[in-house]
Amino acid sequence: MNRKLRMGMVGGGKDAFIGSIHRLAANMDGLIEVVAGALSINPEVAKESGKMLFLQDDRTYTTFEEMIEKESKLPADKRIDFVTIVTPNFAHFAPAMLALEKGFHVVIEKPIAFTLDEAKQLKKKVDETGLILLLTHTYSGYPMVRQARAMVRDGALGKIRKVYVEYPQGWLSKMSEREGNAQAAWRTDPKKSGKAGAMGDIGTHAAHLAEFITGQKITHLCADLNIMVPGRALDDDGNVLLKFENGAAGVLMASQVAAGEENALKIRVYGEKGGLEWAQQEPNTLIVRWLDQPTQILRAGSNGFLHQEAKFNTRTPAGHPEGYLEAFANLYRNFALALSARIDGTKAPVEVDFPSVADGIRGMAFIDNVVKSGQSKEKWTPFEV
Numbered sequence: 001m002n003r004k005l006r007m008g009m010v011g012g013g014k015d016a017f018i019g020s021i022h023r024l025a026a027n028m029d030g031l032i033e034v035v036a037g038a039l040s041i042n043p044e045v046a047k048e049s050g051k052m053l054f055l056q057d058d059r060t061y062t063t064f065e066e067m068i069e070k071e072s073k074l075p076a077d078k079r080i081d082f083v084t085i086v087t088p089n090f091a092h093f094a095p096a097m098l099a100l101e102k103g104f105h106v107v108i109e110k111p112i113a114f115t116l117d118e119a120k121q122l123k124k125k126v127d128e129t130g131l132i133l134l135l136t137h138t139y140s141g142y143p144m145v146r147q148a149r150a151m152v153r154d155g156a157l158g159k160i161r162k163v164y165v166e167y168p169q170g171w172l173s174k175m176s177e178r179e180g181n182a183q184a185a186w187r188t189d190p191k192k193s194g195k196a197g198a199m200g201d202i203g204t205h206a207a208h209l210a211e212f213i214t215g216q217k218i219t220h221l222c223a224d225l226n227i228m229v230p231g232r233a234l235d236d237d238g239n240v241l242l243k244f245e246n247g248a249a250g251v252l253m254a255s256q257v258a259a260g261e262e263n264a265l266k267i268r269v270y271g272e273k274g275g276l277e278w279a280q281q282e283p284n285t286l287i288v289r290w291l292d293q294p295t296q297i298l299r300a301g302s303n304g305f306l307h308q309e310a311k312f313n314t315r316t317p318a319g320h321p322e323g324y325l326e327a328f329a330n331l332y333r334n335f336a337l338a339l340s341a342r343i344d345g346t347k348a349p350v351e352v353d354f355p356s357v358a359d360g361i362r363g364m365a366f367i368d369n370v371v372k373s374g375q376s377k378e379k380w381t382p383f384e385v
Contacts, residue, residue, distance in 0.1 A: 001340040004033045008071055008080035008104075010064040010095045011087035013040035013049035017183065018109060019086045022136075023053075025328035026084070031336040035059060036080050038067040064095040072102040081339065082107060082132075088186045089194050093118040096133075100125045105339055107134045107332070111204055111367065112360025114194050116385075119364040123357045132342065134335040135355040135363075137208045139265060141327035143300045143314040144286040148269070148276050149213045150307035151288070157271030160214050163242065163250035164268040167206045168258035172198075172236050175229060190233055196367045197234030199225060202265075203254035203370065204363040208355070209267055210252065211362065213278075216244040218366070218383045225374035228257045240370060243380070283323055312351035331355070361385060 007026060012019020019039070026032040036059040039049040043062040050060025061067035064083075071079045082105035085095050093113045099106050100122070112135055113119045126133050139145060151157060176184035186192040187201055194200050211217055220243040225235040236257045242250030258264075265280035274290040284300040301318030303311050313330045315322055334352045341348040365385040373381035 006035045006080045008036035010085045013045050026332045028329035029333045038064045068098050088192045090114045090192045105132045111363045116364040119361045126357045133357045135360045137355040141330035142283050143310045147310035150309045158273040160248045160271045162270040165206045165210045166253040167202045167265045168261040169256045170259045170261040172256035173259040198254050198256045199370050200367050207366045216246050220380045223370045223373035
């Protein structure tokens with residue numbers, strides 16, 4: 001490629017947290033530029049946001065339909081290459097489907113859609129078109145998560161027996177949705193968020209991380225969902241027992257009423273020979289415990305000790321912290337490399353991978369099955385997709 005990839009954004013206007021994150025991540029490697037956007041459902045905010053990003057007036061749109069339709073009619077050397085969607089959950093499907101129908105690749109926030117049926121429709125369209133879809137499960141972009149996955153895949157821990165994954169937050173410990181917090185308002189609204197609250201918002205991240213690192217799919221679960229803040233419409237806390245396809249057992253906890261916690265995602269995986277532990281708030285460190293030798297502490301940047309997959313997703317030398325933005329940027333970088341190779345008719349590096357539409361279906365199925373199990377009196381519910 002002798003040019004940057006051209007990105008059009010849906011949502012992510014001037015007051016949107018996640019839109020800024022996506023733009024920073026997309027820009028980190030200099031492979032992508034934002035050239036068009038339908039940045040808000042409010043036309044004035046959309047226009048103002050476009051000016052703040054120095055978009056041309058004729059490429060600052062007030063609806064995603066207008067952006068995708070008009071961009072699709074531009075010459076190939078000018079129109080966008082892909083669409084990034086950073087709207088609330090209920091507004092994921094329509095722009096994603098239209099983008100795919102018009103021949104644009106897609107980057108989309110998780111969960112991929114509002115319902116499992118919508119997710120399946122998107123997969124069908126991706127399969128029909130052969131287009132690329134990146135689902136931004138951010139935590140899979142961390143180098144030490146890649147190290148953990150490689151160690152499990154290579155059999156270093158032996159057969160996996162036990163998985164603990166927890167995701168405690170405290171930001172919804174009170175009725176913030178009624179106190180002007182826009183993020184809380186849509187995430188706790190079933191019409192905008194979907195049928196699950198904490199389990200849909202952060203439980204899906206925990207489930208994806210468990211399957212990503214272990215390489216094993218969840219087959220059965222037993223869920224207990226709770227509404228701890230009186231008057232809230234969706235779960236803000238939950239616990240799930242898990243069974244994996246290789247016989248491993250697991251425990252998943254997701255709570256947004258763990259008062260005082262910030263973003264304390266953590267996973268522990270144990271096999272026959274040892275176990276490993278990774279925490280999002282200390283992301284450069286992977287603790288590896290062995291049955292018959294001393295505990296190891298592996299650090300990002302210590303490339304002589306790391307798997308090539310971890311090295312590929314490491315940006316700085318040892319001792320230089322890499323965090324959320326860098327992990328996010330790794331997903332965008334890998335997506336850009338895959339898309340550039342597609343355009344050039346070449347092959348991307350073997351290390352290039354990222355969550356796809358298949359992961360999106362697993363996430364939506366997780367939500368459905370957890371809610372179903374939480375409403376059931378049966379101990380175990382089969383994980384149905």
